Amino acid sequence: MSLIRIKNISRIYQMGAETIYALRDVSLEIKRGEYVAIMGPSGSGKSTLMNLLGCLDTPSSGEFWLNENLVSDMDDNDLAEIRNKEIGFVFQSFNLLARASALRNVELPMVYAGVPSDERRELALQALAAVGLADRVHHNPNELSGGQRQRVAIARALVNQPSILLADEPTGNLDSKTGVEIMALFNELANKGNTIITVTHEETVARHARRMVRILDGLIASDEVLHGNGAGDVKLTQAL
Amino acid sequence: MNIFTEIKEGVLISFDALRANKLRAALTTLGIIIGIVTVTLMGTAIEGLNQAFLKSISAIGADVLFVQKHPWFSEEPWWKVRNRRDIMMSEGKALMRQLTLASAVALETYTRKPVRYEGVTAPAVTVVATTEQGAVVGGLNLTSGRFLSEAEVSGARPVCVIGADLADGFFPFETPLGKRVRIENIGYEIVGVLEKRGKFLSGESLDNQIFIPISRFATDFMYRPYVHIKIKVRDMAQMDEAREELRGVMRKVRRIAPGAPDDFAINEQAAFIRMFNRVAGTIASVGLFITGLSLFVGGIGIMNIMFVSVAERTREIGLRKALGAKRRTILIQFLIEAAAICLLGGLMGLGIAWPVSKVMTQFFPTTLSWTIVSIALGVSIVTGIVAGFFPAWRAARMNPVDALRNE
Numbered sequence: 001m002s003l004i005r006i007k008n009i010s011r012i013y014q015m016g017a018e019t020i021y022a023l024r025d026v027s028l029e030i031k032r033g034e035y036v037a038i039m040g041p042s043g044s045g046k047s048t049l050m051n052l053l054g055c056l057d058t059p060s061s062g063e064f065w066l067n068e069n070l071v072s073d074m075d076d077n078d079l080a081e082i083r084n085k086e087i088g089f090v091f092q093s094f095n096l097l098a099r100a101s102a103l104r105n106v107e108l109p110m111v112y113a114g115v116p117s118d119e120r121r122e123l124a125l126q127a128l129a130a131v132g133l134a135d136r137v138h139h140n141p142n143e144l145s146g147g148q149r150q151r152v153a154i155a156r157a158l159v160n161q162p163s164i165l166l167a168d169e170p171t172g173n174l175d176s177k178t179g180v181e182i183m184a185l186f187n188e189l190a191n192k193g194n195t196i197i198t199v200t201h202e203e204t205v206a207r208h209a210r211r212m213v214r215i216l217d218g219l220i221a222s223d224e225v226l227h228g229n230g231a232g233d234v235k236l237t238q239a240l
Numbered sequence: 241m242n243i244f245t246e247i248k249e250g251v252l253i254s255f256d257a258l259r260a261n262k263l264r265a266a267l268t269t270l271g272i273i274i275g276i277v278t279v280t281l282m283g284t285a286i287e288g289l290n291q292a293f294l295k296s297i298s299a300i301g302a303d304v305l306f307v308q309k310h311p312w313f314s315e316e317p318w319w320k321v322r323n324r325r326d327i328m329m330s331e332g333k334a335l336m337r338q339l340t341l342a343s344a345v346a347l348e349t350y351t352r353k354p355v356r357y358e359g360v361t362a363p364a365v366t367v368v369a370t371t372e373q374g375a376v377v378g379g380l381n382l383t384s385g386r387f388l389s390e391a392e393v394s395g396a397r398p399v400c401v402i403g404a405d406l407a408d409g410f411f412p413f414e415t416p417l418g419k420r421v422r423i424e425n426i427g428y429e430i431v432g433v434l435e436k437r438g439k440f441l442s443g444e445s446l447d448n449q450i451f452i453p454i455s456r457f458a459t460d461f462m463y464r465p466y467v468h469i470k471i472k473v474r475d476m477a478q479m480d481e482a483r484e485e486l487r488g489v490m491r492k493v494r495r496i497a498p499g500a501p502d503d504f505a506i507n508e509q510a511a512f513i514r515m516f517n518r519v520a521g522t523i524a525s526v527g528l529f530i531t532g533l534s535l536f537v538g539g540i541g542i543m544n545i546m547f548v549s550v551a552e553r554t555r556e557i558g559l560r561k562a563l564g565a566k567r568r569t570i571l572i573q574f575l576i577e578a579a580a581i582c583l584l585g586g587l588m589g590l591g592i593a594w595p596v597s598k599v600m601t602q603f604f605p606t607t608l609s610w611t612i613v614s615i616a617l618g619v620s621i622v623t624g625i626v627a628g629f630f631p632a633w634r635a636a637r638m639n640p641v642d643a644l645r646n647e
Contacts, residue, residue, distance in 0.1 A: 077568075112565050
């Protein structure tokens with residue numbers, strides 16, 4: 001049974017008199033434990049697809065099943081609950097709360113999940129330790145480096161044990177060395193059995209994944225399995 | 241997430257936000273502070289006036305009916321009332337004999353005279369000419385001596401009972417009993433001293449009075465004085481019956497033809513209170529409305545700043561929604577922020593209003609009660625929630641995709 005099942009999804013935007021087809025009749029399945037990269041140039045519809053996969057948006061037509069839930073029919077509040085439980089977001093610009101410590105940032109999804117505060121703290125500390133920030137838990141984001149910030153964001157994304165880790169250009173705001181570190185962390189997480197979807201326009205980042213879906217003009221252009229995982233790593237390091 | 245944790249979270253977040261924008265929060269709060277100060281002081285003044293009035297008015301007595309020429313409050317033209325017959329002592333005496341629902345009746349008249357004791361003169365003392373039951377009807381208590389007796393009243397004896405201020409002024413070191421004071425050179429022997437009674441409606445002192453037998457008053461100052469009659473009703477529950485009986489007897493005594501209107505007035509405290517409440521109610525509503533406007537302006541300030549706060553935290557709202565915050569959670573978060581600003585303003589406002597009301601008390605009766613305090617705080621929270629609702633609602637309805645993309 002697939003974790004994600006998308007059937008004939010379209011997303012249409014109305015821009016004044018013009019109708020824009022961001023996605024046209026796309027179908028896609030992703031199984032639990034897969035590490036998928038969604039690639040495409042800007043304007044290809046990959047961001048729209050990511051918003052739909054992240055349950056931030058609903059399709060104009062078609063069905064989206066996530067973990068046996070028909071997400072495409074849900075309202076705002078149900079979607080919020082699904083996002084909270086099923087999806088961990090990692091953003092290009094980290095999106096941490098600036099005035100809150102790393103610990104508090106990681107606790108946030110659990111606040112919305114209603115986890116009692118003792119347990120929240122415990123789990124947040126574990127999550128931060130897992131991304132190697134055990135000694136930075138009380139620092140605010142402005143006291144952390146970019147890579148550390150993204151690690152906090154990854155800890156936050158994983159702390160509710162979601163079905164999917166959804167990363168939008170996770171290395172876009174990082175220097176290449178730190179980017180490699182983050183991608184290595186993703187690899188590690190994938191090896192532990194997490195389902196990861198990264199959305200990117202960089203081939204080198206996409207190469208880390210084990211499956212690559214190319215989007216072009218609102219359609220899936222190709223869907224290939226990448227062999228020899230880690231090859232991307234080699235290429236990237238060579239490129240440096 | 242249950243509502244309790246939502247509120248707790250909202251409080252934490254809002255205090256964070258307020259700390260981050262201290263100056264802005266302070267300026268916004270200023271509007272609410274001013275609003276709460278004015279409303280509180282207005283409420284304080286109104287309540288103080290009410291209490292001062294009720295305290296004064298109790299001197300009249302709730303169970304006392306007054307038969308007088310003039311009604312206290314009336315729609316009747318003054319010239320009709322003016323042409324009425326004066327109420328004479330003989331009529332009062334007839335009432336004393338015939339009323340069955342009255343426990344005590346007193347005839348009274350007043351004038352203002354200088355009173356002298358040896359070298360000391362009190363220039364304008366209210367001389368109350370009364371009968372022996374005047375103390376019962378008027379609710380007077382004595383600190384020493386006794387009130388005028390029936391024999392002294394019927395015998396027109398030159399005796400008197402003096403108020404507390406007179407006693408203190410004339411006899412600081414000795415007992416006034418047995419001493420003779422002079423009202424226009426006529427000597428009166430003091431038989432009793434009244435306890436302190438305070439002021440009537442913040443004006444005339446009730447302790448600068450001297451009580452003498454009305455018969456003696458007729459002899460010394462005014463032949464056939466016109467009087468007013470005070471009747472203490474036996475049972476408060478029978479107020480209406482007593483008033484009707486009084487009216488019947490009075491009409492009989494005056495030989496008023498059936499169908500003809502009364503040519504006298506029956507007054508009572510209740511009418512006074514009704515009248516006062518009407519006037520005070522108008523003053524209070526107009527005053528609170530005007531001062532309420534300043535609170536309203538403060539509320540607009542809150543709404544404005546909440547819109548700014550929502551706009552500049554659009555990304556944060558998007559993030560919170562992405563992480564699982566529902567509409568209600570976001571709504572509550574911003575409502576609490578608005579309410580917190582206002583509550584802060586309310587507390588500061590009270591902090592200012594309290595000493596100011598203490599100063600005001602020097603010139604004006606004021607009472608800052610817990611009722612006003614809790615109303616002020618309640619009003620400030622409600623202002624915050626009302627003013628914050630629209631901005632918070634806008635935040636709650638934001639689309640997370642657009643909010644996250646916001647720069």
